Amino acid sequence: MKKFLNNIDTLLDESLQGFAKAHSDIIQLHTHPTVVTRNTATSTNKVTLVSGGGSGHEPLHTGFVGKGMLDAACPGQVFTSPTPDQMITAVELVENGGGVLFIVKNYAGDVMNFEIASEMIACPFETILVDDDVSLPKTHSTGRRGVAGTLIVEKIVGAAAERGMNLADCKVLGDKVNQMTASMGVALNCCTVPALGKPTFELANDEMEMGVGIHGERGHETLKLQPATKIVKQIAQAIDEDLKPKKGQKALLHINGLGATPLMELHLIYDLAAQYWENKGIEICRSLVGNYTTSLDMVGCSITLTLLDEEMMQMWDAPVNTASLRKGC
């Protein structure tokens, strides 16, 4: 295993110290337990957004703490759920009279720990469960996984909360964004979890894995490597089956790098995906291309489509000032 680190046990803490130093204008790192909060005051009664999950997906979620997006993030160990005490501390640090909205990716550990935390806090709360990964059927035993669509929920609901939307309406909006969002990933090579020291699964030199998860979970199909146009078509068709976009609808297209894929290739994927949907009469009017929900050093990408109404578009365009997403601030 080749990684820049001193010691596997201290990797996360050292990394978070660096993150906090590099972005001290935007966030603050708390330890014992580990929580990242925004370091600017928010208006009283603003709904506060708290998210979290295993580390190794950076910039998700810590890189999205700041004005217009999250109030706090709870980073767990690599690919490991954060603990309830992190979430409870996060709420104590940021809750401001408007209640808490938890944004949780649908994984058993995350769901359980956020539920435990919810039972132990005194303020009103709601939870958005993100399950945008269409590589698994809705009937799968633990349901679908939350992947790159999560940041779209965080951005849109974050903007609404900043404008004063109340907790119940934020919950409705977040659920709507999740329902209007579908994603699927593909990997050319898997990631290496530091504590494991080798790739979670191996692919031959001419193979790719379709429908891969963001923790090195295998996908639903191992295929021979195909030209990008075919890969995009297969993913886009799976997304269409779920979202059933209608001619004339507007959409946000997000191409997400899983960690080790050059931006040059992500832009090529963007071009092909935009063409695919434009040929079907969908208007791709917003975009996001880059490494946002990564899986350590995985070679791969995911495609996310979010159908947009006027409200969602306004919130997507609203100012945001976080370490990894900035505009208009």
Place this chain on the structure above:
Amino acid sequence: MKKFLNNIDTLLDESLQGFAKAHSDIIQLHTHPTVVTRNTATSTNKVTLVSGGGSGHEPLHTGFVGKGMLDAACPGQVFTSPTPDQMITAVELVENGGGVLFIVKNYAGDVMNFEIASEMIACPFETILVDDDVSLPKTHSTGRRGVAGTLIVEKIVGAAAERGMNLADCKVLGDKVNQMTASMGVALNCCTVPALGKPTFELANDEMEMGVGIHGERGHETLKLQPATKIVKQIAQAIDEDLKPKKGQKALLHINGLGATPLMELHLIYDLAAQYWENKGIEICRSLVGNYTTSLDMVGCSITLTLLDEEMMQMWDAPVNTASLRKGC
């Protein structure tokens, strides 16, 4: 070779089409020859900044075209200099009465082609040659290479030009930033150029390459893989030998991912590098961490230190609105 592409010959064009679609609010793509320009009008007599170089380093330079930074970028084929006709067309498209400042990384092909273009344009021009890579001695036959420090020159001079600084003063400022900037890279694995189909050089499972270039050039030393603290110390000492920072000086610390290194590790490197210089009394007061000057899918990173005076700090903080660097716009 595993990459997302349809055809090696069309990779760059398809990628640029995607880039242009995804960022149509900021840039415009011209073809025959290929030039990326900002799509907003600039004030008459603003000095226009034109850069360019081989592709494969994205987001450099195309991702830095926009308000507060470059006026145009000329992307060559992968790791190949752009041609003079691209540069001449760029000047024709963006020159606005204030003259042109070329920002050129010090590679023989780039230098030659920008010189040829300079001789064929009618307007006043100056050239900043960026050579921040301290892994080679200043006495090296073709001089030092330009690497991740280039974007710092582009950002600082871009802000000055936006505020109305004239061509002669922009040239002086750009040369100053270059002189105050030093960088060095390290790779754990080399990149694969699409047309070559295999890594430019191979490293054993316990080896790393110190002083690597951004085109898969070998470094000055192949070493056994070391803990991150030792890697950072070796690079920082090489930077110190060149820059000779004095106690109390302020500096910008830029940790640049070369393509396939997780953000988690880049933040760890940032932490260690910031500690190193703070222990020597240097005030790290500005930061940039992420993939900015990449080398396709190289596993590695570079450390750049820029000593800052008041003018440079103000220009670093000025608003910028490009595809890959945004603040205050």
